[in-house]
Amino acid sequence: MAKNTSGRGQRDLKVKVKTAKGRKLSSTRWLERQLNDPYVKRARTEGYRGRAAFKILELDDKYRFLVPGARVVDLGCAPGGWCQVAVKRVNALGEKQGKAIGTVLGVDLQEVEPIAGAETHQLDFMEDDADEKVKAWLGGKADVVMSDMAAASSGHKQTDHLRIIALCEAAAALAFDVLEEGGTFVAKVLAGGAEGELQKLLKQRFTKVVNVKPPASRADSSEKFVIATGFRPERNDDDD
Structure with a gap:
């Protein structure tokens, strides 16, 4: 029996992608990265709709x-x-027999292909009555509000940073309206210096705020996730 001296039987080989006619170099690099990304492969194997699923898995x-x-x-x-x-x-x-049954509500600007066990709606969460719609669909308040949103990339790092911080601040504002006391807010942000006000705001309304970069986040990405736990609703005069 011939001995394999190349070593190719012992390890996975990195996929190389040639730049096709009409394809930008950046697109070729993105495709090559996707083909060699272990989280992309796991997502396909485990039936998830994208590698981002592993970010929330690791955070949870x-x-x-x-x-x-x-x-x-x-x-x-x-x-x-x-x-x-x-x-x-x-x-x-x-x-899970013997365990309480939860509820998952997904909202997005675009229509989402049905997800078994989840209820999805087309909604601009920045609409004035979005919080009331969310609570009506849930049948009450939420225990967790989470967001992996990112604004479309402009190619300008500081602009993109400001856009995603604005999205995160808007998501936090909705969370303040729909979270139960003690609830959790999880959202993606980009490191870049403009997130100080967001952090300050969250620390006023939650007992603990941490920032984490899960292993599934690409090493060359500036993304991180803020996890705010122990929501504290504002007291109204009527509460006295």
């Missing part, structure tokens, strides 16, 4: 906010990977 493994029975709102949920994770973790399909 550490902070345990997607518990059976929880009511979860996923803002900007397309294509649906985060909803898929939430459905399993909060037992939305009732597959």
Whole structure:
């Protein structure tokens, strides 16, 4: 029997992509990265709609906010990977016998392909009555509001940073309106210096605020995630 001296039988080879006619170099590099990304491969194997599913999996493994029975709102949920994770973790399909059954609500500007165990709606969450719609669909307040939203890239790093911070601030404003006391807010931000006001705001309304870069985030990405736990609703005069 011939001995394999090349070593190719012992390890995976990196896929190289040639630049096709009409394809930009940046597109070729993106395609090559996708083909060699272990999280992309895992997502296909495990049935998730994208590699981003592993970001929320890793965050929840550490902070345990997607518990059976929880009511979860996923803002900007397309294509649906985060909803898929939430459905399993909060037992939305009732597959974990003896555990409370949770609810997963996904909203997005675009229509989302149905997700088993989740309810999805087309909605601009910045609309004036978005919070009331969300609470009506949930049948009450949420235990978790989460967001993996990012504005379309402009190619200018500082502009993109400001845009995603603005999205995160808007998501936080909705969370303040729909979260139960003690609830959790999870959102993607980009490191870049403009997130100080957001952090200050969250620390006023939550008992603990941390910033994390999960392993599934690409090393060359400036993204990180803010996890705010222990929501404190503002007291009204009527509460006295």
